[in-house]
Structures are given as structure tokens and as C-alpha cells.
Amino acid sequence: MTKTIQTTCPYCGVGCGISVKADEAQHHLKVSGDTAHPANFGRLCSKGSALGETIELKGRLLQPKVYGRETNWAEALDLVADSFTSTLKKYGPDAVAIYGSGQLLTEDYYVANKLMKGFIGSGNMDTNSRLCMSSSVAGHKRAFGSDTVPGCYADFEQAEMIVLIGSNAAWCHPVSFQRIRAAKEANPSLKIVVIDPRRTVSCDIADLHLPLASGSDAVLFNGLLHFLSEKNALDSAYILAHTEGFEAALSTANIDSEQVAALCGLNKDDVQRFYQWFASHDKVVSLYSQGINQSSSGTDKVNAIINCHLATGRIGKPGMGPFSLTGQPNAMGGREVGGLSHQLAAHMDFSNADDIDRVARFWGAQNIAQKPGYPAVELFDAIYDGKIKAVWIMGTNPVVSLPNADKVKHALQRCEFVVVSDCIENTDTTALAHVLLPAQGWSEKDGTVTNSERRISRQRALFQPAGSAKPDWWIITQVARRMGFEQAFHYQSPVEIFREHAALSGFENDGTRDFDLSAFADITQQDYEQLQPTQWPVNQAYPQGRARLFDDGRFFTQSGKAQFIAVTPRPPVNRPDQDYPLILNTGRLRDQWHTMTRTAIAAKLNQHKPEPFVELHPLDAQSYGLVANSLAMIESRLGSMLARVQITDSQLPGNLFVPMHWTGQYASRGRMGALVNPIVDPISKQPESKHTPARIKAYQPSWQGFILSCRELTINEPEYWVKIKGEHFYRYEVAGLSLPDNWQDWAKKSLCDNESATPQWQEYQDPGLGNYRAARFMGNRLESVVFIAKESMLPERNWLSGLFTKAELDKAERMALLTGRPPVGIADVGILVCACFNVGEKTIQAAIREKGLKTHQEVGLCLKAGTNCGSCVPEIKALLYKG
Ligand SMILES: Nc1nc2c(c(=O)[nH]1)N[C@H]1C(S)=C(S)[C@@H](COP(=O)(O)OP(=O)(O)OC[C@H]3O[C@@H](n4cnc5c(=O)[nH]c(N)nc54)[C@H](O)[C@@H]3O)O[C@H]1N2
Ligand SMILES: Nc1nc2c(c(=O)[nH]1)N[C@H]1C(S)=C(S)[C@@H](COP(=O)(O)OP(=O)(O)OC[C@H]3O[C@@H](n4cnc5c(=O)[nH]c(N)nc54)[C@H](O)[C@@H]3O)O[C@H]1N2
Ligand code: SF4
Ligand SMILES: [Mo]
Numbered sequence: 001m002t003k004t005i006q007t008t009c010p011y012c013g014v015g016c017g018i019s020v021k022a023d024e025a026q027h028h029l030k031v032s033g034d035t036a037h038p039a040n041f042g043r044l045c046s047k048g049s050a051l052g053e054t055i056e057l058k059g060r061l062l063q064p065k066v067y068g069r070e071t072n073w074a075e076a077l078d079l080v081a082d083s084f085t086s087t088l089k090k091y092g093p094d095a096v097a098i099y100g101s102g103q104l105l106t107e108d109y110y111v112a113n114k115l116m117k118g119f120i121g122s123g124n125m126d127t128n129s130r131l132c133m134s135s136s137v138a139g140h141k142r143a144f145g146s147d148t149v150p151g152c153y154a155d156f157e158q159a160e161m162i163v164l165i166g167s168n169a170a171w172c173h174p175v176s177f178q179r180i181r182a183a184k185e186a187n188p189s190l191k192i193v194v195i196d197p198r199r200t201v202s203c204d205i206a207d208l209h210l211p212l213a214s215g216s217d218a219v220l221f222n223g224l225l226h227f228l229s230e231k232n233a234l235d236s237a238y239i240l241a242h243t244e245g246f247e248a249a250l251s252t253a254n255i256d257s258e259q260v261a262a263l264c265g266l267n268k269d270d271v272q273r274f275y276q277w278f279a280s281h282d283k284v285v286s287l288y289s290q291g292i293n294q295s296s297s298g299t300d301k302v303n304a305i306i307n308c309h310l311a312t313g314r315i316g317k318p319g320m321g322p323f324s325l326t327g328q329p330n331a332m333g334g335r336e337v338g339g340l341s342h343q344l345a346a347h348m349d350f351s352n353a354d355d356i357d358r359v360a361r362f363w364g365a366q367n368i369a370q371k372p373g374y375p376a377v378e379l380f381d382a383i384y385d386g387k388i389k390a391v392w393i394m395g396t397n398p399v400v401s402l403p404n405a406d407k408v409k410h411a412l413q414r415c416e417f418v419v420v421s422d423c424i425e426n427t428d429t430t431a432l433a434h435v436l437l438p439a440q441g442w443s444e445k446d447g448t449v450t451n452s453e454r455r456i457s458r459q460r461a462l463f464q465p466a467g468s469a470k471p472d473w474w475i476i477t478q479v480a481r482r483m484g485f486e487q488a489f490h491y492q493s494p495v496e497i498f499r500e501h502a503a504l505s506g507f508e509n510d511g512t513r514d515f516d517l518s519a520f521a522d523i524t525q526q527d528y529e530q531l532q533p534t535q536w537p538v539n540q541a542y543p544q545g546r547a548r549l550f551d552d553g554r555f556f557t558q559s560g561k562a563q564f565i566a567v568t569p570r571p572p573v574n575r576p577d578q579d580y581p582l583i584l585n586t587g588r589l590r591d592q593w594h595t596m597t598r599t600a601i602a603a604k605l606n607q608h609k610p611e612p613f614v615e616l617h618p619l620d621a622q623s624y625g626l627v628a629n630s631l632a633m634i635e636s637r638l639g640s641m642l643a644r645v646q647i648t649d650s651q652l653p654g655n656l657f658v659p660m661h662w663t664g665q666y667a668s669r670g671r672m673g674a675l676v677n678p679i680v681d682p683i684s685k686q687p688e689s690k691h692t693p694a695r696i697k698a699y700q701p702s703w704q705g706f707i708l709s710c711r712e713l714t715i716n717e718p719e720y721w722v723k724i725k726g727e728h729f730y731r732y733e734v735a736g737l738s739l740p741d742n743w744q745d746w747a748k749k750s751l752c753d754n755e756s757a758t759p760q761w762q763e764y765q766d767p768g769l770g771n772y773r774a775a776r777f778m779g780n781r782l783e784s785v786v787f788i789a790k791e792s793m794l795p796e797r798n799w800l801s802g803l804f805t806k807a808e809l810d811k812a813e814r815m816a817l818l819t820g821r822p823p824v825g826i827a828d829v830g831i832l833v834c835a836c837f838n839v840g841e842k843t844i845q846a847a848i849r850e851k852g853l854k855t856h857q858e859v860g861l862c863l864k865a866g867t868n869c870g871s872c873v874p875e876i877k878a879l880l881y882k883g
Contacts, residue, residue, distance in 0.1 A: 001025070006034050008449055008457040009048040010103070010442035011593050013326035014175045015451025016040035016048055017533065022443075022462040029055065029443070029462060037533055039153060039451055045174035045869035046591050046605065046835040051442070053602035055463070061425040061438040062467025073468065077475070080392070080435055081482030083417045087390040088120060093369070097124035097379055097388045100339055101395035102132065102328025105447030105459060107497040108472035109330070110337040111489065112394065113345060115476060116373075117338070118365035119485045123350065123373025124388065126341040128396040129334050130376035131687055135293040136324035137335060138684035139302025142565050143310070144550070145557030146514040147335055147347060151285065151321035152453040152535065152547045157183045158319030160281040161191040163274075165217060165305065166291015166690075170202040171590040173289075173325050173452075174871045181205050181870065191277050195220065196291055197585065198615075198657060199650035204874035208273060211652055213265035214583050214691050217292060218569035221304035222253035223260035224275055228311055233279035238313030242553040242561055249307050249564035263569075265652075278308070283319030289327070290587065294689040296573045298681045303565035310562050316550030325452050332450035336515055336536075337501065341373035346505040347515035362507050363488060375685035376402065377678045384411035392419040394472060395439070397595040399428040400663045403687045405673030406639050421475055423466075424597040428664045428671070438469040441598075445471050447494040448531070455545075456517075457533040473497060495528040506539065514556050519543050572691040573679045576654065580636060580693035582620070585657045586672055587690070590871050591835055592661040600666055603727040607832035610724045611733055612670035614643040614696065615657040621647045624696050630791055631699040631720060631735060634658065636692050639674030642667075642699055642720050656694060667722045701735035703770060705788035706797060708732075710804050713750060729804035731797060743772035747786045751776055759783060764818045769793075773818045780808035787820060795820025798840065799828040833875050836868035844879050856880065 002023045009016045017037020021030040029052045035042035064076035087095050098116045100109060109127075116125035129137075140147045156162065156179050169177040184190045184205050194206040195217065203209045212220060228234055229250055239246050257275060261268040278284060286309065292301045306322045314320040326332050338345040348355035350372045360368040374382050380402060382388045391412075402408045412418050412432040420433035423441035430436055439445075446461040473494060480489035491497050499521060506518025516537040523531075535545040555562045576583055591605040599605045614632055626632055626645045634641050634656060643658055651657060662670030679688040701720060707713065712730050715721045720735040740746040743765065752759070762775040772788040782803050787794055799822045803809060812823040822828050830842030844865060853859050856876045860867040866876050 005460050005462055006458070007460040007462065008329070009044070009051070010329050010459065011047050012173055013328060013331055013452040014039055014173050015329065015449065015455060015457055016044055016175050017457060018044065018048060018051070020462055024463055027055065027463065028052070037457070039453070039455060039457075039533065040175045043175045043178055043869065045871055047593060047599060049836050049869060050599075050602040050605050053604065054598045055443050056601060057466050059424055059426070059601065060441075060466045060469070061422055061430070061436060062469065064438060064468065065436040067434055073470070073478070076435055076437060077478045077482055080419050080437075081479045084120070084390055084479070085483050087417065091389060093120050093122035094124060094373070095388055096120060096122060096390045097126075097373065097383070097392070099376065099379060099391060099393045099396060099398065100125065100127040100334070102127065102129050102331040102334050103395040104334070104472055105330060105445060105449060105494070106333035106337060106501065107447040107494040108394075108476065109334050109339050110345075110497055110501045111473050111476045111480070111491070113337050113339055114363060114488070115480045115485070117344060117369045118359070118363045119367060119480065119483070119488060121367040121369050123341050123369045123371055124379065125339065125373060126376050126379050127334050127339040128376070128398070128401060129328070129331050129339060130685060131294070131401060131689065132290070132327045133293060133324070133331050133335065134340060134375070134684040134686040135295065135298030135681055136302055137340065138299040138681075139306060140324070142299070143303055143306045143563050144555045145563075146555070148514045148549050148556070149324055149452065149454055150316050150549045151323050153179065154547065155285050155319050155321060155323070156180050158283060159183070159190065159285045160283040160319065161193070161277055161285070163193045163195065163278070163284065163286045164202055165195045165286060165288040166293075167287050167289035167325055168196065168200040168202050168587065169287065169289075169325065170200065170204065170871060170874065172327070172588050174590070174869055176325070177202065178870045181873075191281065193274055193277070197652050197655055201874040204877065208270060210264075210266055210270055210274060213263075213652070214585060214655060215295060215572040216264040216569070217301045218297060218304045218567050219255065219260055219263045220271070221301070221308055222567055222569060223255050223257060223271065224278060224308050225250060225253040225304075225311055226255055227257065227275040228279055228308065231279050234311050235313030238553070239311060242313075242555070243310050243564060244559060244561045245564035245566070246311065248566040252566040252568055282314065284314055285319065285321060285323055287323045287325055289325045291690060293686055295686075295691070296679050296681050296688040297570045298686050299683040300565070300567045300570070304567045307564050307567070310564060316548050316552075318548070321548075329451075330449040332452065332454065333448065336450060336505070341375050341379070346501070346507075347513050358508055359504070362504050365488070375680070377680055377685065377687055380408045380411045383415050386414070389415065390417040391415060392421070393429060394421040397427050397429045397597065397663070399432065400595045400671055400673050401660070402673060403676035403678040403689060404638050405671060405676070408673075421472060422597075423469065426665055427595065427597055437475050438467060439475065440465045440469045440471050444469065447473070448498060450536070454535045455533050456531070456536060458531050493525070495523065495525050498528060499523055512556070514549060572688055574677050574691070574693050576693045580695050581654070582694050582696060583655045584634065584636060584675060584692040584694035585655055585690050586660045586676065587657065589659045589661060592659070594661065595663050596661050596666055600725060603725050604832070604835050604838060606724050606726065608835055609659065610731070611722050612641070612643040612659065612662040612667050613646045615646045615648050615651050616696070617651045617653040617655070618647050618649060619653045621645065625698055626696065631701065632696050633699040634675065634694055634696050636675035636677065636694045638677065640669070641672055641675060642669040656696060662722075668718070668720055670722065701737055702739050703788055704735040704791050704794070705786065706731060706733050706794065707750065707784060707786050708797065708800055708804065709751065709784035710782070715750065717750070726801050727805065729801055731801065743788060744774070747772070747774050751784045751786070762814070762818060773820075775817050782806070782809055785817065796828065796830075798830055799826070802829075833879075834865035834872045837864040839863050839865035841879065844876060848880060854880070
């Protein structure tokens with residue numbers, strides 16, 4: 001029987017509502033955008049649309065495991081509770097830690113934090129949000145006295161100017177970006193400025209792109225403050241009535257456009273154009289993300305941006321404001337419950353003794369922590385140094401995502417007791433766990449998340465859990481009870497936790513704290529089931545929630561006034577030098593989510609960018625002797641990786657960009673975290689993940705090739721391999737340093753593990769050219785193909801991949817097979833461009849040519865490409881441009 005359920009996407013902080021038709025018996029679901037959800041009004045991006053393909057049971061962690069052995073919950077929970085208790089008795093509470101994640105639901109997060117800070121009595125609960133939002137949190141606190149995102153998505157439609165700073169929203173917040181694109185199409189005078197060293201696809205709708213030197217944003221925004229003052233574009237009445245510290249901030253920002261242009265590596269006219277537009281448009285929204293946060297001066301950069309909004313009084317009103325885009329589905333929920341190690345709960349923190357006392361009374365916690373714990377990078381250093389002896393990692397993959405990731409790996413290898421809760425069995429982090437706890441994933445779990453605009457939405461269970469998987473809140477409370485804290489962790493269901501969380505937010509609040517859900521303190525089970533997406537605060541004054549804060553000019557500082565922060569720009573701490581002359585920048589791709597544990601299961605999400613790659617400028621490619629599509633080794637002082645070279649003038653000379661996604665599960669040498677320097681911002685402790693000195697050189701294997709197979713294979717011989725799941729096939733890109741003695745033996749060994757039936761082989765060899773090609777059949781059905789040749793001689797993979805969908809190959813296809821090219825008259829669709837409707841590059845090119853298509857809308861009408869999530873529109877436009 002099929003049921004329709006409204007839930008929320010588990011990926012990015014846009015927080016799109018999803019309407020799901022779930023068929024429990026078939027374990028099948030059909031997703032579409034929830035037209036009533038105010039975050040997306042029915043739109044979804046490629047990742048959200050592909051959720052139905054990620055729910056398979058293969059690869060899931062289905063049973064608890066202790067020391068590699070499957071066991072029942074009772075044994076696993078007892079072991080975790082006993083080990084934590086004995087560690088804290090022997091070494092004190094600071095010898096244990098929890099490292100959580102914005103993938104957790106608010107209810108899960110709340111109990112994890114309560115256990116560590118309230119009852120174990122240590123501040124050592126931190127989260128991957130430290131790598132993500134902590135500079136924004138710190139900047140907000142300094143300016144507003146609270147961690148508040150003042151605006152809402154509706155401001156995008158009302159703005160006259162939108163500035164994207166260090167944000168590639170086209171790929172990372174695609175549905176918000178589509179809203180901005182639609183606003184621009186409806187109102188072409190809406191100005192869009194993108195500030196990013198790279199020319200990203202977000203520039204597709206930009207009137208101006210400022211490719212500033214990596215790390216120089218504080219100079220640019222200080223210059224803007226100075227300019228606003230020089231041009232009398234300040235709102236002096238607002239500054240006087242509602243702010244403090246303006247004079248100091250202005251005098252520190254004493255820099256003119258010419259100096260700004262020189263320091264940021266920009267054209268002076270472009271800088272002035274940006275400044276002039278900012279000065280002359282009242283309704284400006286400044287959206288910023290990791291290009292700002294992930295910096296050794298991220299907090300200052302956040303404040304440099306906020307300063308310009310305070311100076312013009314542009315905050316809290318429709319169509320204007322600084323707007324930190326949150327990354328994870330529940331990054332905001334994590335901040336609400338106090339998931340960062342310096343926070344306590346409900347937007348209270350350790351800096352205030354009254355807060356500690358208040359939370360202790362509310363929780364009935366005798367033993368509450370009195371001081372902050374370690375932030376993420378220091379936390380793993382403390383594990384490495386043996387100060388922390390037991391750690392519980394929940395919903396994050398630090399062996400990939402933390403900087404200096406090889407050290408993180410060693411830290412976990414040295415740690416006495418490592419517990420990991422995850423829904424996936426094999427990750428780079430689960431590999432190092434002593435205890436593995438199977439968590440329910442999206443589609444099974446039930447609770448709430450909060451998106452970038454403070455909107456709380458429900459994630460609802462669609463299916464029975466996989467195997468013995470349990471909700472994270474249940475796992476945590478079971479351990480808490482076994483540690484002797486039954487009373488404080490008596491919950492039977494998520495609503496009970498939500499009520500307590502809401503009650504704590506209102507406890508002795510009286511308007512002193514921004515985060516207030518007191519209207520939900522007594523929410524019934526039924527109302528919780530039916531909860532509609534609502535923006536906090538939700539209290540007596542705002543029973544239906546509140547779209548914007550600070551519209552009244554009142555802030556949560558002591559004086560009630562917003563604070564300007566005097567910012568002295570600092571360059572990144574580690575700068576390129578003679579040995580490591582390049583800047584390594586890292587970030588995201590359109591169709592992958594972080595460490596790929598879920599998106600790489602969906603075949604269609606692997607086609608857009610199938611392999612780890614490095615982008616660099618043509619001049620650098622020339623200096624380092626790198627050829628397009630060849631392999632390169634990238635090294636920093638900490639580690640190295642291999643990636644495919646992509647040469648593009650969208651990079652600034654001297655800069656490298658690599659995607660953050662590949663792990664040891666999908667590539668032999670693609671884990672970029674191993675290179676990233678663990679430099680952090682002194683205030684927020686957020687790592688500088690966008691700036692590591694690096695070098696690059698050609699990697700010259702003796703041979704290269706690829707394998708396509710209808711089955712998953714164990715490829716462990718070559719130095720370089722990448723695994724790509726496709727529709728009915730697996731693709732392996734391979735390269736090796738030493739030549740095997742005999743290609744035939746190599747191929748048979750690679751492809752025929754555990755085979756009893758005798759396959760048929762078709763082979764072609766040209767040893768002189770280093771070519772080997774083979775295909776393996778069962779009857780007329782293609783099982784696998786191997787192509788070994790010089791990189792430039794290898795055929796494209798698309799047509800060959802498509803043959804795996806066929807029950808049998810016809811004669812012409814069999815004849816053509818080892819040429820790698822389709823028989824005459826059969827079209828190759830090319831690289832996938834539109835992941836929503838499976839439309840390839842060559843199909844689009846052919847339609848443009850043959851039907852004379854001129855615009856992306858015409859391509860959409862003809863092929864549907866680009867008409868769902870719209871993330872591929874920039875690529876379609878590039879194909880139109882090329883003709
Ligand atoms: N497809 C996809 N979407 C995602 C995610 C994902 O994994 N995949 N993850 C989600 C999460 S958790 C997050 S935090 C967000 C992140 O969303 P974004 O912050 O938009 O993503 P990034 O690609 O990390 O970085 C953004 C840009 O910062 C630029 N940058 C680097 N250095 C500088 C600098 O010095 N100044 C400026 N101005 N820019 C700089 C980079 O070139 C990059 O284009 O995305 C969320 N959405
Ligand atoms: N160099 C560099 N490093 C970065 C970044 C960068 O831009 N550059 N970005 C940083 C940022 S912003 C972020 S947010 C991090 C992200 O980095 P991670 O948090 O390490 O990445 P994810 O792949 O999201 O990890 C989530 C894990 O939780 C599991 N999981 C999913 N749902 C659940 C659940 O409900 N319960 C449990 N228990 N487990 C679940 C997934 O299978 C996966 O293993 O990376 C950071 N690291
Ligand atoms: S934009 Fe995409 S990934 Fe983000 S919440 Fe919406 S559908 Fe999910
Ligand atoms: Mo993030």
C-alpha cells in the first residue's frame with residue numbers, strides 16, 4: 001500500500017519540504033517537492049530528487065558490532081556505558097568526548113549534549129558544525145549578543161541587490177539559488193554580485209564577479225565601510241539609536257578603493273562598481289558561506305560584512321540583511337541545543353555563570369560542566385595525545401572531513417575506545433571503531449530539523465528501520481540510563497524531548513534570549529505529528545513564529561544595541577612559499593554530499609563529476625607540465641592525493657581547487673583532508689579549510705585504463721583506482737606504476753573472482769602500443785570490459801556503460817565493442833548534464849545543432865533538461881554558447 005507523507009530533505013540547510021509516496025512492501029518511494037513548504041514551494045535539486053535511490057539496504061549498518069563481531073543491542077550498549085563510566089571514574093570527565101553532527105535531528109542532538117555537559121559533566125561535546133558555521137556563530141554573538149540569522153528566504157524576492165560572498169549557492173544551496181534566479185528573471189534590475197576567487201557556476205546570473213585573492217574579504221568589506229562613510233551613504237540615525245562602536249570600526253577601516261583593489265588583486269573599477277551599487281541600493285541581502293567562515297580570520301570577516309549592514313541600518317527589514325547560509329540540514333538545530341563545545345544549551349553558554357546555574361537547575365544536573373570543552377581540531381589532538389581516552393562519534397566522518405586527516409586517523413587508531421554511530425557500514429571512520437552502533441537514517445527516523453532561515457520542519461519516518469537500526473536519541477538515552485542517569489533520560493519518544501527542549505528555551509527567558517520555543521513547551525503528540533514548518537521564535541509574542549528579528553532595532557547585547565567590531569584584516573596564517581607555492585582551495589560539487597556515504601549510492605549522482613579532480617589555471621598547467629585529463633599528485637606539508645587535471649581560466653593563477661568528497665571507499669588516493677592545514681580562527685576555532693600551501697606535479701603511471709563491470713569488484717592492485725557506481729554497472733578508473741607480466745592474467749584475476757561458470761572472452765592486444773582490451777560475456781550478455789591504453793587513446797565510457805542495461809548485445813554492438821565506439825548510426829549521449837532527467841551533453845549538443853535552439857528555456861522545452869532543479873542551467877548555457 002502506498003502512503004503519502006510530508007517530510008524534509010536530509011541534505012542541505014535550505015531545508016526543502018518533500019512529499020513522498022512510500023510503498024513499504026516494495027521498499028520503494030517516489031519523491032516530489034512539497035508545494036506548500038515555504039523553503040522550496042515544490043522545487044527540489046538533483047540530490048533531493050534522487051533520494052529514492054539512496055534507501056537501499058546494501059551497505060547499511062544493520063546490527064551493532066563490538067570489536068568486529070555482530071552482537072545485540074544489550075551487549076553493545078552495556079559495553080559503551082561501562083567503558084565510558086570506567087574511563088570517567090579513572091581519569092575524570094574530560095577524558096571522554098562526543099563528536100556530533102548537523103546530520104542529527106534536534107532531539108538526538110539535545111540528549112547527546114545533555115548527557116555530556118549536564119550529566120557526565122564535561123564540555124567535551126563538539127560537532128562538525130565547528131568546521132562549518134562556528135565563525136558565523138561567533139560573529140553573530142559579537143554583533144548581536146545572540147546567534148541570530150535575522151532574515152528569511154522571502155527577502156531574496158524583495159531585494160534590489162544580492163551579494164554572494166564565498167558561497168557557491170548554485171551547487172550548494174540550489175533551491176535558494178533557483179529562487180534568486182527566478183527573482184532576477186522577474187526583475188532584471190536586481191543586481192547580483194559574486195565574491196569568490198573562483199568563477200563558479202553561481203556567476204551565471206551575476207552582474208559582477210569579484211575574483212578576489214584568497215582570504216582577502218575583510219579588506220574588501222572594510223573598504224566598503226570606508227566608502228559608505230565617504231559617500232554619505234550611512235544611516236546616521238540608525239547608528240546613533242541602535243548601535244555602538246561605529247567610530248572605532250570606521251577608523252580601523254580607513255582604506256580607499258585603490259588600496260583595496262591592490263590588496264585584493266581586483267580591478268579598481270570593479271571594486272568601485274560594487275561599492276557604488278551597495279551604496280545606492282537600500283534593499284541589499286549579503287549571503288555568505290564557507291569562503292568566509294572557513295578562515296583563520298572567519299569571525300572578523302563575518303563582522304566586517306555585518307558592520308556594513310549596521311552602518312546602513314539594513315537589517316531586520318524586508319529585502320535586506322546579512323544572511324549566513326547554513327550548510328547541513330540541522331546545523332541550526334545543533335546551535336539551538338548547544339552542540340558546540342563552548343555552548344551549553346538553548347543559546348546559553350559557559351561564559352555566563354547564571355546560564356550554567358539556570359541549565360543545571362532545569363536539568364536537575366548536580367554535576368554540570370563548568371567550562372567549555374575542546375573544539376573539534378583540539379579535540380582530536382587531545383585524543384592523539386591520550387588525554388581523551390574514549391570518544392563517541394555520531395553522524396560524521398572526521399577521518400575525511402577534518403583537516404590534517406591522517407593525524408585524525410592515527411588519533412583514532414591510538415584511542416582506547418572509539419564508538420561510532422552511523423547508518424552506513426563501511427566508512428573511513430567506521431573502519432576504526434571498536435563499537436559500531438546502527439543508526440536509523442533518513443526515511444526511518446522521526447523528529448525535527450531547523451533550516452537557514454530558522455524554520456523548524458519535521459522529518460518523518462517513511463519505512464520500518466533497516467535491520468536493528470535505532471534512532472540516535474534512543475541509542476544515547478539507553479547509554480545514559482546504563483550510566484546511572486535514568487531519571488534525566490526517561491523519554492519514550494521524540495516529542496517528549498522536543499517539549500523539554502522548548503521548555504528550556506523559555507525557562508527564565510523573559511525576552512533575554514533570542515531562541516525561544518516556549519509556545520511548544522506543552523505541544524501534544526498530535527500537534528507534533530502535524531507540526532507545520534515554523535520559524536522561531538515561537539512564543540507568546542509570536543505564536544505563529546517570526547520571519548525577521550531586529551526589525552525593532554533591539555538586540556540581545558547588554559545595552560540592547562548592536563556592536564560594530566573594529567576589524568584589522570589578517571592574511572591567512574600559512575601562505576604559499578618556495579616549496580609549496582600554490583593555494584589549495586577545497587569545496588563542493590553539485591551532485592555529491594560530503595563524504596559520499598549516501599549520494600554515491602545513487603547512480604545518477606555519480607555521472608556529473610565521476611572522478612576526483614583538480615582545477616587549475618592554464619598558466620599553472622603550463623608551468624608544471626600538466627596536460628588536461630592526465631593525473632597529478634598534489635602535496636602539502638601534511639599529505640598528498642591524486643586527481644585528474646582540469647585546466648580552466650575560472651581559477652586564478654596560483655590557486656588549486658579540489659572537491660572535498662572522495663574517501664578511501666571510493667578512491668585509492670582522493671582523501672583531500674589529509675592535505676589541509678589545521679590552522680583555526682582564534683575566536684571561533686573554525687579551521688582554514690580554503691587555504692593550504694601546496695604543490696602539484698604530473699603523476700606518470702606506466703599504464704592507465706578502466707573497467708566496467710555488472711558486478712562490484714575488489715580492485716586493490718593498482719596505485720590509482722576510483723570506483724563509480726552507475727546504472728546497472730560499476731566503473732573503475734585505474735592506473736599503475738608497474739606493468740603486470742601479462743595483461744590477460746591480470747584481467748582474469750581482476751574480473752573473475754569466485755566464478756564457477758565459464759565465461760566467454762573477446763580480446764584485442766597491441767603490446768607495441770601498450771593496448772589491451774577485453775570483454776567478458778555470459779551468453780550474449782555483457783559482463784565486463786577492460787580497456788588499457790594511453791590516457792588519450794581511451795574511448796569515452798558512456799556508450800560502453802549503456803550496454804550493461806541490455807539483456808543481450810546484437811551482432812553490430814559485439815563487433816564494435818572493443819573499438820569502444822558505437823556502431824554507425826547509434827548515438828552516444830555523452831557526459832550526463834541534467835541529473836534529474838538523465839540528459840547527456842551530446843544529446844543537448846545535437847538538439848541545439850539540429851533544432852537551432854537558442855536559449856536554455858528552449859532546450860528545456862525540447863529535452864526537459866534543466867527544468868526541474870535547474871542546477872545544470874549554467875552548463876546548458878555553456879553548450880549553447882559553444883554552439
Ligand atoms: N551539493 C552539495 N551541497 C551542499 C553540501 C554538499 O556537500 N554538496 N554541503 C552543505 C554544507 S554542510 C555546507 S557548509 C554548504 C557550503 O556551501 P558553500 O560555502 O557555498 O560551498 P563551498 O564549495 O565549500 O565553498 C564556497 C566557495 O568559497 C570559495 N572561497 C574559497 N576561498 C575564498 C575566499 O577567500 N573568499 C571568498 N569570498 N570565497 C572563497 C570557494 O572557491 C567556493 O566556491 O553547502 C551545503 N550544500
Ligand atoms: N577541506 C575541507 N574540509 C571540510 C569542508 C571543506 O569545505 N573543505 N567542509 C566542512 C563542513 S562545512 C562540513 S559540514 C563537514 C562535513 O563532513 P562530515 O560530517 O564528515 O560528512 P558527512 O558525509 O556528512 O558525514 C555524515 C556521516 O553521518 C552518517 N549519517 C547520516 N545520517 C545519519 C544519522 O541520522 N545518524 C547517524 N548516526 N549517522 C548518520 C553518514 O553516513 C556519514 O558517515 O566537512 C568539513 N570539512
Ligand atoms: S536544495 Fe537540494 S539538497 Fe538542499 S534541501 Fe533542497 S532538495 Fe535538499
Ligand atoms: Mo557544512
